[in-house]
Amino acid sequence: MRALFLLLVIAAALAGASYAGARFTAGRLVGPDPTTLGPLSARFAFTGVPELPSQPRAWILAYPGATGVGKGGAEIYVSPTGELLGTKPADLARRLEAQRPVEP
Numbered sequence: 001m002r003a004l005f006l007l008l009v010i011a012a013a014l015a016g017a018s019y020a021g022a023r024f025t026a027g028r029l030v031g032p033d034p035t036t037l038g039p040l041s042a043r044f045a046f047t048g049v050p051e052l053p054s055q056p057r058a059w060i061l062a063y064p065g066a067t068g069v070g071k072g073g074a075e076i077y078v079s080p081t082g083e084l085l086g087t088k089p090a091d092l093a094r095r096l097e098a099q100r101p102v103e104p
Contacts, residue, residue, distance in 0.1 A: 019044075021082030022059035029076060029084065029093055036099055037074060038065030049077050051088060058085050069095050 019042070030037060041062045048055035056079065064073040075088040087093065 018080045018082075019059065022061060022078040025078045025082050025084050026061045026076045029087070030096060031100065034063070036067050037063040039063070049085070051075075052077060052086055056085060068099055
């Protein structure tokens with residue numbers, strides 16, 4: 001029973017670290033104040049991400065209410081190890097950069 005509990009704790013820690021890595025990677029892309037994106041919705045695609053060519057398992061960080069990025073909002077696909085796999089729309093980084101205010 002102790003081994004099962006220890007295994008469960010380790011699995012929870014790994015899942016939490018994977019989620020934190022995905023949020024960090026998405027945060028680097030969207031910047032410190034993503035006010036135009038709206039609330040974040042995160043889920044793990046166990047069956048794979050159909051929008052990507054090889055359909056890898058990944059975190060899908062979605063902003064369904066995002067404005068200024070196109071129809072259907074924005075999605076960021078991040079691997080369980082924290083690597084950026086892609087975005088929807090494909091030029092999301094460019095669109096977000098264009099919306100950022102220019103600092104003097």
